[in-house]
Amino acid sequence: MSKRKSITGGLFIGATAFSAFLIIAIIILLLVVIIIGGKGTFSWEFLTAFPEDGMMKGGIFPAIYGTVLLVLIMSIAAVPFGTITALYLAEYAHEKSILAQTIRFAVRTLATVPSIIFGLFGLGFFIKFVGSGMDDVFLGGQLKWGQPNILWASLTMALLTLPVVIVSVEEAIRTVPREMREASLALGATKWETIKRIVIPGSRSGIMTGTILAVSRGAGEVAPILFTGAAYYLATLPTSVSDQFMNLGYHIYIMATQSANVDQTLPIQFATTMVLLLLTFTLNLAAVIIRAQLRRKAK
Amino acid sequence: MKEIKIRTHNLTLFYGAKMALNSISMDIPEKEVTAFIGPSGCGKSTFLRTLNRMNDLIPSVRITGEVLVDGLNIYDKQIDSVNLRKKVGMVFQKSNPFSKSIFENVAYGPRINGLNNKAKLAEIVETSLKKAFIWEEVKDRLHDSAMGLSGGQQQRMCIARTLAVEPEIILMDEPASALDPISTAKIEELIFELKKNYTIVIVTHNMQQAARVSDLTAFFYLGELIEFGKTRKIFTTPDKKHTEEYITGRFG
Numbered sequence: 001m002s003k004r005k006s007i008t009g010g011l012f013i014g015a016t017a018f019s020a021f022l023i024i025a026i027i028i029l030l031l032v033v034i035i036i037g038g039k040g041t042f043s044w045e046f047l048t049a050f051p052e053d054g055m056m057k058g059g060i061f062p063a064i065y066g067t068v069l070l071v072l073i074m075s076i077a078a079v080p081f082g083t084i085t086a087l088y089l090a091e092y093a094h095e096k097s098i099l100a101q102t103i104r105f106a107v108r109t110l111a112t113v114p115s116i117i118f119g120l121f122g123l124g125f126f127i128k129f130v131g132s133g134m135d136d137v138f139l140g141g142q143l144k145w146g147q148p149n150i151l152w153a154s155l156t157m158a159l160l161t162l163p164v165v166i167v168s169v170e171e172a173i174r175t176v177p178r179e180m181r182e183a184s185l186a187l188g189a190t191k192w193e194t195i196k197r198i199v200i201p202g203s204r205s206g207i208m209t210g211t212i213l214a215v216s217r218g219a220g221e222v223a224p225i226l227f228t229g230a231a232y233y234l235a236t237l238p239t240s241v242s243d244q245f246m247n248l249g250y251h252i253y254i255m256a257t258q259s260a261n262v263d264q265t266l267p268i269q270f271a272t273t274m275v276l277l278l279l280t281f282t283l284n285l286a287a288v289i290i291r292a293q294l295r296r297k298a299k
Numbered sequence: 300m301k302e303i304k305i306r307t308h309n310l311t312l313f314y315g316a317k318m319a320l321n322s323i324s325m326d327i328p329e330k331e332v333t334a335f336i337g338p339s340g341c342g343k344s345t346f347l348r349t350l351n352r353m354n355d356l357i358p359s360v361r362i363t364g365e366v367l368v369d370g371l372n373i374y375d376k377q378i379d380s381v382n383l384r385k386k387v388g389m390v391f392q393k394s395n396p397f398s399k400s401i402f403e404n405v406a407y408g409p410r411i412n413g414l415n416n417k418a419k420l421a422e423i424v425e426t427s428l429k430k431a432f433i434w435e436e437v438k439d440r441l442h443d444s445a446m447g448l449s450g451g452q453q454q455r456m457c458i459a460r461t462l463a464v465e466p467e468i469i470l471m472d473e474p475a476s477a478l479d480p481i482s483t484a485k486i487e488e489l490i491f492e493l494k495k496n497y498t499i500v501i502v503t504h505n506m507q508q509a510a511r512v513s514d515l516t517a518f519f520y521l522g523e524l525i526e527f528g529k530t531r532k533i534f535t536t537p538d539k540k541h542t543e544e545y546i547t548g549r550f551g
Contacts, residue, residue: 094358179395183457186351187408187464188385197411198397 034277037270046271055233055255056264060272065237066150066245067279070225071215073154073241074161079211081158082165083200089166090173091195111163115223122156122228123148144242151241153229160224161214168213172206172294173199205294209287216283220276222249232258248276301328304468304498305350310364312345312354319345321522322364327515332490332499334513334530336506338545341519343502347470350500351387352380368468385412388466392473394453396445401428401437401456404445408464423463431459432489451482458489469493471501475508487512506546510534518542 049059085103093100132146139145176199184194200207222230231244232254238245252272255265305327312320320342327333335343345354352373354360365372373383385408397404405424414420424441428434433455437448445456454474461469471490475483490499490512503509509516510530517527518541526533526542537543 177395179391179393180397182353182356182389182391183395183397183460184407185356186353186384186389186391187411187460188381189407189411190381193411197407202398 031277034270034273037267038272038274041267041271042274047275050235051233054260055268056259056261057268060248060251060268060275062234062237062246063248063251063272064275066230067219067248069150069238069245070154070157070229070247071218073151074157074218075211075215077155078158078161078165078214079207082162082210082214083169083207085162086166086169086173087195087199090170091191091199107163107166110159111167113160115160115221116226118156118160118224119226119228121159122152122224126152126155127228148227148229148244149242150229150238150245153225153245154241156224156228157218157221160221161218164214164217165210168210168291169203169206172203172209175206175294176202205290209291209294212283212287212290216280216287219283220249220280222247222253225250248272248279252276301331303327304329304369305500306365306367306370307349308365308367310346310349310362310366312342312349313361314357315359319522320349323524325517325524325527327498327500329498330494330496331514332494332501332512333515333517334509335500335502335517335519336504336509336545337519337525339504342522343517343519344472346519347472347500347502350468350470351384351389353389355380385464386466387468387470388461388464390454390458390461390469390471390474392476394450394457394477396448396453396456396460398444398446400442401445401448402441404456405460405463407460412464424459427459427463428456430462430493431455432485432492433459449482451478451485454478454482454486455489458486462493466497468498468500471499473502473504476504483508506534506548518545520545 046059047064048061050061052058085107089100089103093103127146127148130145131152134145135141135143180198180202181194184198185191189197225247229244230247230250234244234246252269255269255272256262259265303326306325308324310320310323311318323346335347337343348354349362349366350368350373354362362374366374368383368387371378373380397407399407402421402424405427406420409420409423414423425434425438428437433452436452437456445453448456454477458469458474475486478486487508490501493499494514501509501513513530515528516530516533518525518533518537518539520541526537526539528538533542534546537546
């Protein structure tokens with residue numbers, strides 16, 4: 001090997017190692033900065049109290065509550081709908097049929113649409129079209145559903161997380177061995193009975209993984225809820241799906257850009273970021289563990 | 300001569316454009332063991348799976364001709380494949396328990412038929428497991444997962460599961476090919492016992508097994524039924540040269 005070649009080779013190895021190291025360094029730096037900035041504020045009280053003093057002090061309980069409620073309603077909408085779609089794709093659709101390919105294309109496209117577009121869609125479709133329509137038809141034009149609330153925000157978020165659910169569940173359905181389906185059919189079960197009694201129970205962990213990934217995604221996204229339900233500040237917790245709500249991600253955004261004194265809220269911003277990271281990290285970790293178990297079982 | 304339980308007439312099957320079975324006509328008698336032998340890819344498993352319409356699941360399969368079970372063409376539009384499979388049970392090559400308890404595995408068939416009475420289910424589970432000679436081994440752990448059983452036990456449990464639906468015909472697709480000699484002997488003993496009450500059709504790779512358990516033997520080669528007759532005759536004085544060559548191990 002010539003000397004020049006060995007030098008370029010060495011440089012290349014160095015560059016790859018540096019890039020890999022850079023990724024790790026960025027993560028560590030991010031975590032360290034956030035922890036240093038937030039640890040003084042982070043406490044049990046911070047998690048359980050309402051904001052005070054124009055959000056310069058106090059806790060973030062309404063934002064945690066709102067985020068949990070948001071992902072809960074989102075899951076109730078996205079998980080059954082996504083599971084049924086995945087069942088159709090894996091069990092009923094002809095692999096090469098135009099319909100199946102169209103659905104797959106739509107799922108892939110949905111997954112790449114920027115989240116702010118979902119927000120705008122939610123505003124246009126759920127609030128202006130469905131909500132205002134409901135007000136006109138049922139309430140004689142009185143404004144109730146035609147404005148942002150947690151239901152519309154959750155449904156908008158459900159659209160965003162639907163591809164995550166569909167992909168995870170379909171993968172899980174495909175790991176249910178053909179032998180088990182055949183055994184069920186050979187015992188005189190119909191296709192639907194086989195799906196209900198063998199396929200769905202066998203895909204439980206995949207449905208779980210999909211749900212967790214969707215929840216973790218939904219907990220972190222802000223753009224879809226900007227115009228569909230998130231509130232700047234609320235003195236009370238939402239008690240109905242037609243109420244607005246506070247949200248962790250939105251809260252960070254508000255404090256960083258709209259606060260009366262951004263510097264004074266800095267520790268609260270860091271601590272809120274810590275809570276949000278902890279939440280999504282834990283959820284993702286759980287999903288990774290469940291998925292690894294699922295893959296091992298499939299082998 | 301016993302009654303004919305299954306009769307096929309000019310049964311031809313295509314996988315896409317490839318012909319896998321070429322005009323098979325044969326009569327399978329009631330309450331006897333009929334064995335299908337032949338080299339891999341000769342169509343014997345495919346043929347077995349036409350008898351309970353398991354091939355319906357493969358979209359590219361096209362079938363012409365007739366399969367009559369008790370005189371009724373099972374490929375007739377009016378025949379419901381679900382009801383057919385309750386009458387024509389199947390045991391697979393690879394034991395395929397559900398990831399449920401032993402009890403729930405065996406109770407699966409009766410349950411989907413709408414039986415929910417606990418005492419009745421328990422009774423069916425017990426008699427089915429007894430008929431499959433596995434009751435003594437599992438009676439104390441009926442509610443443990445069936446996945447914890449050995450391969451041979453799993454296969455006998457799968458037979459019990461098939462019996463619980465009270466079929467009249469049992470199709471077996473190389474039921475012992477993945478088992479050790481002791482488990483194989485148990486399955487063979489079981490087949491011998493079952494033929495008193497059931498019509499059994501078994502696909503096997505193992506020539507000795509066909510000779511031991513079956514009353515009739517059919518030899519398939521390249522999608523054709525080459526020879527079909529009494530097992531004793533097929534194994535001692537076959538009519539066709541091909542059959543003889545296969546049985547004596549000159550090819551296959």
